[in-house]
Amino acid sequence: MNKEQIQEKVITILKKYTRQPEVWATANNTSKIITDLKINSARIVDITLDFEDTFDIAIDNPDMDRIITIENAVEVIIELLNK
Amino acid sequence: MYLVGNDIVDLQHPDNQNKASNIRLLKKILTPLEILTVQQAANPNTMLWLLWSCKEAAYKVAIKMGIQPFNDATQISIDFNNTNNLLYCGTAVVKNIQCFTKTILSNNYAYSIASKQPCIFNKIQGTIINIKSCKNNTIKTQLLQHIAKIYNININNLSIQKNANTQIPFIQYKKQPLLQFDISFTHDGKWAAYIYYLH
Numbered sequence: 001m002n003k004e005q006i007q008e009k010v011i012t013i014l015k016k017y018t019r020q021p022e023v024w025a026t027a028n029n030t031s032k033i034i035t036d037l038k039i040n041s042a043r044i045v046d047i048t049l050d051f052e053d054t055f056d057i058a059i060d061n062p063d064m065d066r067i068i069t070i071e072n073a074v075e076v077i078i079e080l081l082n083k
Numbered sequence: 084m085y086l087v088g089n090d091i092v093d094l095q096h097p098d099n100q101n102k103a104s105n106i107r108l109l110k111k112i113l114t115p116l117e118i119l120t121v122q123q124a125a126n127p128n129t130m131l132w133l134l135w136s137c138k139e140a141a142y143k144v145a146i147k148m149g150i151q152p153f154n155d156a157t158q159i160s161i162d163f164n165n166t167n168n169l170l171y172c173g174t175a176v177v178k179n180i181q182c183f184t185k186t187i188l189s190n191n192y193a194y195s196i197a198s199k200q201p202c203i204f205n206k207i208q209g210t211i212i213n214i215k216s217c218k219n220n221t222i223k224t225q226l227l228q229h230i231a232k233i234y235n236i237n238i239n240n241l242s243i244q245k246n247a248n249t250q251i252p253f254i255q256y257k258k259q260p261l262l263q264f265d266i267s268f269t270h271d272g273k274w275a276a277y278i279y280y281l282h
Contacts, residue, residue, distance in 0.1 A: 061155040
């Protein structure tokens with residue numbers, strides 16, 4: 001799976017938890033998941049579990065802390081896939 | 084400076100249902116002791132969100148005190164020291180910062196407020212609204228209307244801004260911050276709430 005395919009899957013998962021779809025009109029790689037995409041902080045754990053299931057990886061809590069932006073999520077997933 | 088934080092969880096929202104039986108989820112957001120508290124509760128799902136709302140309210144206070152934002156909620160621990168069916172008072176430790184929490188539970192929501200000083204709980208003002216029934220009057224507008232009334236000023240000169248780095252909200256009057264107010268907002272599902280402390 002290349003970076004673009006991973007990013008596409010990440011965005012699909014994030015969109016599932018977006019309650020204000022209009023935020024995607026201005027979203028980019030550096031968009032912050034909670035503040036820019038307006039995703040409720042309680043959903044971060046659901047998103048993390050979806051990442052784990054989709055990419056068959058285990059994201060520990062320190063790695064979860066690194067996921068602030070879309071780009072961060074893609075980076076963490078790539079790192080874990082390469083381990 | 085007295086700092087306040089709040090958080091509400093819509094207990095009826097589909098996204099918040101049947102989460103307490105998911106041990107993977109619990110391990111990502113709760114400490115081992117909190118997991119035990121959830122598993123032994125009469126209503127585990129409600130206890131999960133009750134703990135979560137305490138954590139979020141305390142986190143908002145800690146962020147205002149300057150700690151760096153983080154996602155790992157296991158770094159916040161909650162210990163209830165006084166509870167009944169509808170009111171839970173507790174202590175939160177956010178990394179090395181201690182706060183106090185007070186949570187109201189209803190069938191519809193778990194609503195927590197937090198502060199470093201429990202003595203100010205009785206002086207914290209605020210309200211909870213059902214968003215669906217107040218479509219033309221958002222929670223932020225309600226707070227501004229309230230403040231305009233307190234000071235007898237034009238609401239058009241008031242606004243709510245957010246610090247670009249920390250995302251901490253504050254009130255502005257004629258482009259100047261109103262520093263005597265510490266405010267906090269929360270919403271989830273059909274519920275929203277604000278609190279403020281007037282110094």
